[in-house]
Amino acid sequence: MSHRAFKSPLLPLLLLLAALTGCTTGSIPVDDEGEAKRIAENYYTLLKNGEFDKAVELFEPNQQGHWAMFLKDQAKKFGPLTRFSFKNNTVNTVFSGKFYIYQVSTRYGDQLADEILTLFLHVDDSKIQIASHKINLARVRAQGKTPTPSDPAN
Numbered sequence: 001m002s003h004r005a006f007k008s009p010l011l012p013l014l015l016l017l018a019a020l021t022g023c024t025t026g027s028i029p030v031d032d033e034g035e036a037k038r039i040a041e042n043y044y045t046l047l048k049n050g051e052f053d054k055a056v057e058l059f060e061p062n063q064q065g066h067w068a069m070f071l072k073d074q075a076k077k078f079g080p081l082t083r084f085s086f087k088n089n090t091v092n093t094v095f096s097g098k099f100y101i102y103q104v105s106t107r108y109g110d111q112l113a114d115e116i117l118t119l120f121l122h123v124d125d126s127k128i129q130i131a132s133h134k135i136n137l138a139r140v141r142a143q144g145k146t147p148t149p150s151d152p153a154n
Helices: 003-025 032-048 052-056 061-078
Strands: 081-094 097-108 111-122 129-140
Touching: 032 052, 032 081, 032 097, 032 111, 052 061, 061 129, 097 129
Parallel strands: none
Antiparallel strands: 081 097, 097 111, 111 129
């Protein structure tokens, strides 16, 4: 096999790899996981302090109206957030960017909840924003009663 024949098939492959690498690295921050965690912690601190307007600013701009109504509705239903702690997190890289998914234990008055907070960093952006927030009530503490599996509050 001649030197020329070896060089020819590799050149297009190397160019393709260089092009793909350029597409995926974009402007993603070096410490994106640390930044995502800071945003998640800031979000829950704002909620705990009742600063819903500032918390809503952490969502994607075209979704802020929806999330403002969601947060105010949840505060009316459950009362103020009094405690939160991060249980677990996952980073999922997809073609269009990265998802940062946090499992969070929370407490609203007497109601304990498990929550999922999802942040997203688009490959063409450098700003991580909250994409969704889901609250699942774990159980309700009422007058010292611990719900049983058949209890609707469980």
